[in-house]
Amino acid sequence: MSAESLRDLWLTYQSTVAFIGLNGLLALSVYTTLSCGQLSLAQAGFMALGAYASAVLTLHTQAPFPLVLLAGAAAPALVAIPLGLPVLRLKGVFLAIATIGFGEVIRIFFVNLDFTNGALGLVAIPQRTGLPVIYAALGGALFVLWRIRGSRAGYALEAIREDEPAARTMGIDASAYKLSMLVLGAALAGLAGALDAHFNFMVAPSNYSFGRVVDMLVYAVVGGTTVFYGPVLGAAFLTLLPEVLREVGSRVGLQPGPLRLFVNGLVLLLVILFLPNGIASLPGRLRRRRAGAHAA
Amino acid sequence: MGQQIVNGLFLGSIYALFALGYTLVFGVLDILNLAHQAVFMLCAYVALLLVLHLHLPMFVAFPVAVAAGGLVGLAVERIAFRPLRGRSDSNISGLISSIAMATILEALALQLFGPDVERFPFGVVPDRTLHLGDAVVSELQVVIIAIALGMLAVLTFVLKRTVLGRRIRAVAESPTAARVLGVNVDRVIAASFFVSSALGAAAGVLFGLAFNSVSPDMGRTVELKGLAVIILGGMGSMPGAAIAGFALGLLEVFTVAKLGSSYRDAVAFGVLFLVLVFRPRGLLGAAALREA
Amino acid sequence: MRLPLLSLLAAAIAAGAAPAGAAETVKIGAVFSLTGNAAAYGAQQKAGVQLAVDELNKSGKLPGITLELVLEDDGTNPQQGISVFDRLINLNKVSAIIGPTLSTLAEAADPRAQAQKTPVVAVSNTKPNAITTIGDYIWRVSLTEAQVIPSAIAIAREKLGFKTAAILYGNDDAFTKAGFDVMKGSLEKSGVPILGIQTFATKDRDFNAQLTALKALKPDILFVSALVEQAGSIAVQARQLGYTGPIMGGNGFNSTKFIQLAGPAAEGVLVGTAWNRASQDPVNQAFIAAMKARGTDPDQFGAQAYTGVLVIADAIRLAGMKGGRDDIKAGFAKVKDLPTPLGKFSFLPNRDGNHAAAVQVVKGAKFEILQ
Numbered sequence A: 001m002s003a004e005s006l007r008d009l010w011l012t013y014q015s016t017v018a019f020i021g022l023n024g025l026l027a028l029s030v031y032t033t034l035s036c037g038q039l040s041l042a043q044a045g046f047m048a049l050g051a052y053a054s055a056v057l058t059l060h061t062q063a064p065f066p067l068v069l070l071a072g073a074a075a076p077a078l079v080a081i082p083l084g085l086p087v088l089r090l091k092g093v094f095l096a097i098a099t100i101g102f103g104e105v106i107r108i109f110f111v112n113l114d115f116t117n118g119a120l121g122l123v124a125i126p127q128r129t130g131l132p133v134i135y136a137a138l139g140g141a142l143f144v145l146w147r148i149r150g151s152r153a154g155y156a157l158e159a160i161r162e163d164e165p166a167a168r169t170m171g172i173d174a175s176a177y178k179l180s181m182l183v184l185g186a187a188l189a190g191l192a193g194a195l196d197a198h199f200n201f202m203v204a205p206s207n208y209s210f211g212r213v214v215d216m217l218v219y220a221v222v223g224g225t226t227v228f229y230g231p232v233l234g235a236a237f238l239t240l241l242p243e244v245l246r247e248v249g250s251r252v253g254l255q256p257g258p259l260r261l262f263v264n265g266l267v268l269l270l271v272i273l274f275l276p277n278g279i280a281s282l283p284g285r286l287r288r289r290r291a292g293a294h295a296a
Numbered sequence B: 001m002g003q004q005i006v007n008g009l010f011l012g013s014i015y016a017l018f019a020l021g022y023t024l025v026f027g028v029l030d031i032l033n034l035a036h037q038a039v040f041m042l043c044a045y046v047a048l049l050l051v052l053h054l055h056l057p058m059f060v061a062f063p064v065a066v067a068a069g070g071l072v073g074l075a076v077e078r079i080a081f082r083p084l085r086g087r088s089d090s091n092i093s094g095l096i097s098s099i100a101m102a103t104i105l106e107a108l109a110l111q112l113f114g115p116d117v118e119r120f121p122f123g124v125v126p127d128r129t130l131h132l133g134d135a136v137v138s139e140l141q142v143v144i145i146a147i148a149l150g151m152l153a154v155l156t157f158v159l160k161r162t163v164l165g166r167r168i169r170a171v172a173e174s175p176t177a178a179r180v181l182g183v184n185v186d187r188v189i190a191a192s193f194f195v196s197s198a199l200g201a202a203a204g205v206l207f208g209l210a211f212n213s214v215s216p217d218m219g220r221t222v223e224l225k226g227l228a229v230i231i232l233g234g235m236g237s238m239p240g241a242a243i244a245g246f247a248l249g250l251l252e253v254f255t256v257a258k259l260g261s262s263y264r265d266a267v268a269f270g271v272l273f274l275v276l277v278f279r280p281r282g283l284l285g286a287a288a289l290r291e292a
Numbered sequence C: 001m002r003l004p005l006l007s008l009l010a011a012a013i014a015a016g017a018a019p020a021g022a023a024e025t026v027k028i029g030a031v032f033s034l035t036g037n038a039a040a041y042g043a044q045q046k047a048g049v050q051l052a053v054d055e056l057n058k059s060g061k062l063p064g065i066t067l068e069l070v071l072e073d074d075g076t077n078p079q080q081g082i083s084v085f086d087r088l089i090n091l092n093k094v095s096a097i098i099g100p101t102l103s104t105l106a107e108a109a110d111p112r113a114q115a116q117k118t119p120v121v122a123v124s125n126t127k128p129n130a131i132t133t134i135g136d137y138i139w140r141v142s143l144t145e146a147q148v149i150p151s152a153i154a155i156a157r158e159k160l161g162f163k164t165a166a167i168l169y170g171n172d173d174a175f176t177k178a179g180f181d182v183m184k185g186s187l188e189k190s191g192v193p194i195l196g197i198q199t200f201a202t203k204d205r206d207f208n209a210q211l212t213a214l215k216a217l218k219p220d221i222l223f224v225s226a227l228v229e230q231a232g233s234i235a236v237q238a239r240q241l242g243y244t245g246p247i248m249g250g251n252g253f254n255s256t257k258f259i260q261l262a263g264p265a266a267e268g269v270l271v272g273t274a275w276n277r278a279s280q281d282p283v284n285q286a287f288i289a290a291m292k293a294r295g296t297d298p299d300q301f302g303a304q305a306y307t308g309v310l311v312i313a314d315a316i317r318l319a320g321m322k323g324g325r326d327d328i329k330a331g332f333a334k335v336k337d338l339p340t341p342l343g344k345f346s347f348l349p350n351r352d353g354n355h356a357a358a359v360q361v362v363k364g365a366k367f368e369i370l371q
Helices: A003-034 A043-060 A065-087 A092-111 A131-150 A152-162 A164-169 A174-197 A210-223 A230-252 A256-274 A279-295 B002-029 B036-053 B058-084 B090-113 B139-161 B163-173 B175-180 B185-210 B219-233 B238-259 B261-278 C002-021 C039-059 C078-090 C103-115 C145-160 C174-189 C208-215 C228-240 C256-266 C282-293 C300-318 C325-332
Strands: B129-132 B135-138 C024-032 C065-073 C096-098 C120-122 C138-140 C165-170 C194-200 C221-225 C247-249 C270-273 C338-340 C343-347 C358-363 C366-369
Touching: A003 A043, A003 A131, A003 A174, A003 A210, A003 A230, A003 C078, A043 A065, A043 A092, A043 A174, A043 A210, A065 A092, A065 A131, A065 A174, A065 B261, A092 A210, A092 B090, A092 B219, A092 B261, A131 A152, A131 A174, A152 A164, A152 A174, A164 A174, A210 A230, A210 A256, A210 A279, A210 B090, A210 B219, A230 A256, A230 A279, A256 B058, A256 B090, B002 B036, B002 B135, B002 B139, B002 B163, B002 B185, B002 B219, B002 B238, B002 C208, B036 B058, B036 B090, B036 B185, B036 B219, B058 B090, B058 B185, B129 B139, B135 B139, B139 B163, B139 B185, B139 B238, B163 B175, B163 B185, B175 B185, B185 B219, B219 B238, B219 B261, B238 B261, B238 C208, B261 C194, B261 C208, C024 C039, C024 C078, C024 C300, C039 C065, C039 C228, C039 C282, C039 C300, C065 C078, C065 C300, C078 C096, C078 C103, C096 C300, C103 C120, C103 C138, C103 C174, C120 C300, C145 C174, C145 C247, C145 C270, C145 C358, C165 C174, C165 C208, C174 C194, C174 C221, C194 C208, C208 C228, C221 C228, C228 C247, C228 C256, C256 C366, C282 C300, C300 C325, C300 C338, C300 C343
Parallel strands: C024 C065, C024 C096, C096 C120, C120 C138, C165 C194, C165 C221, C221 C247, C247 C270
Antiparallel strands: B129 B135, C270 C358, C338 C343, C358 C366
């Protein structure tokens, strides 16, 4: 392959590589609460808050990009606190529903906010995000989660996930941990939103719908939620899949849209039924199976 | 004013019908079946195909589509929920599994029918209108409200007075106890899914007729409103779902009339939120362990 | 020693013949919503560009050049639109892109084309004061709402004589909101009081509450800015509620799908249009006949997409039969009074399109020009 065709290949797929990084961040934002056993689906709303906050700053002030990103992470994190306090008391599905509702309320709020052009959103945002920033952010998030895992906090989270009442009796402040994870998740989603807004030139409420957070959940689950890097694997796999499918689909004569949706659904179903700990657990399983074969 | 009440009751009856199936499965299995809206959508298409291609009259196509919905529900239960039964996190993994089924069904619909909005051919339901005071009610709207109320009545009867109903309630209380008492839990759960999905299918066909549009994404908004309805009504409560459905319909319509349409969707979620924060069991839900 | 001379002669003739026979292929990318909310328009646009490319290749109007169409679906999804633009520009190396279908998508994807110096011809983006403002590589064939609606309202007022109005519009789409802004501005300028304004979301199916509220105000005419699928339901529900007054729609109504969806309720609905289908101009009549021969009853979107290709071809011709990106861009600036189904077409200095508009009314399940 010549240098020029490599460069063209790069230009064509650079947005895909960027989306893998962004989707990885988003998947991690869902993972933070899953790691202590809570299913929070408000992340699309948090992403919207981060995206809008950062976009408004860029368009109306001369703030430097790092500051803009910080604001993008901080805005939803702050909102997550008053949200989490009443809502984290709820169990399982009820928490999920409450957070879905919250996410939708945020979206509707932005649809009706004239200051940001309502449903039309903000356009012509200068492209300040590049691949290095995205992957630096992703790397930073992974680092933080890695440090948490091995620490006492990590064990506490694990305990809460396994059996919350038991963890409480052991003296673990479950409420504080759950809230912290919600806030961390909100910050990650907001950061991703800010990066996304400065990559795609625009923010619009339709980007932050319920469907978006379902996508994030799918990345996390398919990748695996028992290890901190699992969600990123899921994001990478499911972001690349449509590109691969596009080639296959056009040859087989199937519409790309339905095919992608179908494969997403099928992959999720197979994972949840047969590989509940996601792609990340695959090496472990294969290793065990091989060991089992040898042990005969 | 009278017209808006009619609009509200009409919208509400569809919400109520949709929510009935939703809340039934939750009451029995403790799982939120997010594939419900896909069955809603798919069976609207089934009815559409029966009318368009086989030229069946609506009063034949409707029950056929409803039965088809029940069958799809059985399939969904078998594929996506039963294998997860023993797991400890079965309500979250069940939720995710139902999302997967919904995505697959929606993809199927997109591939088979395309993304465009379709409508039932004109004249498939009688077009007459009645005038009540200053309100205009179409015959179709009256029929839909009647069917919703009728199905609620039948469902309540089944649950309270029949053997199946008793078994369903037993399983809802405690599957282990029910099994000990000799109830075939798997069969009962399958039956609940059949009923639930049949209700969803009915809601779908009526929705398609009521608003003259059938499209692969028609379940999405109803699904989210449906969440608000079952929370307001109380998870697992049939009468709660019905009352909440009508209430939400009226609330939405009057919000539009008095405050403007921008706030229409926010009302549903606002209600959802307030209920979850202040009275998680909703209007008629059991005061069971809803809090962590 | 004749043989070597003969072979030399043969070689010379062959060498001379080769360049004249070799055709240069100019790739044109087309990005339309073939799936998603705007798919009804995308289907027409696809038919329009395919017809135009086939006709041009057969006609010999561009000697030495073969046009190759690369068609992609943006799924009515901005992220997909951006990815598809990147592919067309860098992988397929197209000389120009036609599309995308909706203004919302254009605002996301066109900047990438501008940054990578690839000309874009918008054939259905009608948001005023936008699109072409993205940069000098973005050109527009479709008239903006600001060009069509005011004259349509004026014509309708002359024929129908309405005194008050009400407006219903979709507030979550760039195009329907822009249409509303123009309708409101135009009515206010003409001194027509707007008795009430209601909104809806693209995903809504139930418009009874909004329509009831507006009907109660007894306006003389109802303006609606919506995409075609909602437009159909709105018309049906309005008539069902007993509203008998005239309804005038924005550009979203300009699709045969509207008539199909609304059925009997479509009768008498008015729409401003950029395409006068009743025009007896031979270019227009030939276009309609050719589209029908291919099984598509053309609407405004088909006509505009077809014109988009004609404009690109003309730009290539004016640039000296050169099909590179900057050649086409330079050629656009020279396009003047090009005969198209839309009428005689030229670009304005700000790269927007310019030709006469008209008002249509639905009669007997067909669009006709309002007389």
